[in-house]
């Protein structure tokens with residue numbers, strides 16, 4: 001095997017044995033919605049080339065995905081339109097199937113007599129359940145390729161990691177080997193057959209987009225825009241990242257999380273570009289720490305902790321301390337709709353909520369403060385968790401992501417953190433307040449900037 005084959009193979013695993021059909025190799029694309037730098041597509045093509053088969057990409061669209069709203073759908077669908085156009089000259093088919101994968105794929109694949117099925121990796125419950133159900137009803141082999149983590153989630157660790165400091169050495173041991181350039185997908189020389197349920201994906205998506213009550217996406221969606229945004233960050237902002245990223249008044253973060261969430265940008269490509277930049281290591285490392293260690297830690301948490309969005313998923317010390325403070329009196333209590341409307345007594349919190357609604361994104365530093373105040377102003381940690389998850393998933397363009405579940409569990413439930421000085425309501429969970437924010441950045445300037453925005 002050459003280096004390219006090894007790189008592709010070591011990111012895959014077989015979920016189901018089975019009998020290979022005579023039809024094409026099918027890639028069920030789900031989390032990683034891109035053509036470039038996609039190890040799952042490369043795996044599918046390699047398999048199809050060796051077996052002299054056609055190659056088909058399918059996407060299963062469900063219109064009631066938990067927590068997703070029109071801005072999410074719009075961003076994703078516009079990206080899929082671009083993707084379909086780019087697949088055509090590569091002689092790779094694209095099908096949009098309007099149903100949940102575990103319901104529609106078995107029949108669809110059987111009619112095609114598919115040679116094999118491959119999908120990308122996602123640690124979230126709904127995706128794992130789909131795969132489990134599919135696994136029990138497929139006659140052909142079914143593979144999974146992790147093309148979201150640089151080192152596959154099942155390779156980097158076989159257990160739930162305690163914190164960044166336990167995952168970091170594992171990443172450091174393997175990163176130099178896994179962090180490489182990524183080969184390009186080629187023109188596919190074998191024809192894919194006309195398939196059943198061949199909706200014209202382009203027409204269908206355009207029709208859906210016309211129904212969208214929201215106007216244009218705030219951020220230009222799609223692979224090309226993602227690549228442009230990554231280059232812009234690298235050339236113009238990376239050098240100041242470590243000094244400005246914690247100040248919400250400065251545009252210091254990369255702003256790339258929606259592209260990463262929808263898989264329109266490969267985390268490995270981004271990390272590779274950063275690592276190859278000529279900037280000094282002490283400039284590049286803080287960014288790689290977030291992009292690689294923190295991000296892959298979130299996948300690790302959601303993959304190995306089935307209760308990643310529940311109180312039961314918090315570490316024991318955190319559950320204990322939150323239980324001990326469960327009945328502490330709360331000075332302020334708000335309902336979900338009061339939070340949603342930004343109607344608390346604290347101007348900074350209300351500004352954060354308004355910012356989130358207006359821009360579909362909250363600055364990383366403010367996300368922590370925002371979630372911790374929800375803990376302080378609700379009757380119990382379970383309610384706080386439910387409110388924070390609901391609002392984050394509903395309004396953040398990058399919501400419904402392992403990073404969001406881990407970030408909220410960190411803020412409210414001490415996940416990947418340690419015990420701090422004990423106080424009311426929070427117990428030993430790390431506390432944050434407006435005074436702390438004032439020591440970090442110009443809070444009034446931030447509030448003004450949000451309320452002055454048209």
Ligand SMILES: Cc1cc2nc3c(=O)[nH]c(=O)nc-3n(C[C@H](O)[C@H](O)[C@H](O)COP(=O)(O)OP(=O)(O)OC[C@H]3O[C@@H](n4cnc5c(N)ncnc54)[C@H](O)[C@@H]3O)c2cc1C
Nearest residue numbers: 253254255256257290291294295364367398399403404407
């Ligand atoms: C309460 C709370 C909720 C969050 N919700 C989400 C969410 O829904 N979706 C989401 O992608 N991230 C979430 N995060 C993590 C983090 O805040 C965002 O990833 C980051 O702010 C995204 O902006 P950026 O791409 O400009 O980040 P940059 O600072 O430019 O970082 C680059 C990339 O590194 C990764 N990264 C950065 N910080 C973290 C982190 N703390 N944990 C894991 N990965 C990180 C992300 O992939 C990010 O895109 C949340 C954090 C908290 C505390």
